[in-house]
Amino acid sequence: MAAIMKTLAIDSSLSAGSVAALFEGSAAERTFPVAGEHGRRIAAALAxxxxELGWSPADAELLAVVRGPGSFTSLRVGVTTAKAMAWANGARLLGVSAFEVIARQSAGPQEHGSAPIAIAYDAGRGDVFAATAVPATHSPTGWIIGAPGLYSLPTWLASLERGACISGPALAIFADQIAQRPDLLVAPRAAWIPTAIGVGNVAILRAAAGESDDPQTLVPDYLRPSYAHENDSRSSR
Structure with missing residues (x-):
């Protein structure tokens, strides 16, 4: 679906990230392949x-951003930037789930389009943060996301039925363990990480259905609390 609004999209959910502009069937994208570059490069990359599409960030009518899951510092950079720009531009704001973005990327136009996709993020300490995306004709994007949860990797793998399709950033981290389940259907590697163009496409579909978020109330969905917050929580018990 072509963007009917000038759309800027941000993915800063992982150590690397990307931004994109979308409008009238055209798209431009920049990636941050080096970890930790979000805060330093995001404004220039958005410009x-x-x-490339012939307009400026001040012209954006829709700001799309991954709200999670993601790491504490990098995710906050993207969400804060999108909220500030939406306020400044008087633009619509949409926070989207990276699970939904990855589901659409993993399904493609033909593959797995009628089957659920189990998506996992590396949550550290040998855990994954995982959810299952289920095809749904009543959803603007064609997918609904089940409740995510934190699991040990062995527990998550054991829960997957033979022939299940899997995707997500954790697949690169736990390649050896996943290779021990040759009965699983692995999505194309390029689909494992959300892209800013994918983020924009999800937001465009949701905006067309009348959805938007309030900049005052949109907050990131973290993989797990920051270690500092976890330590504070433990010390207060």
Missing amino acids: AVAG
């Missing part, structure tokens, strides 16, 4: 992608 660059908007400029």
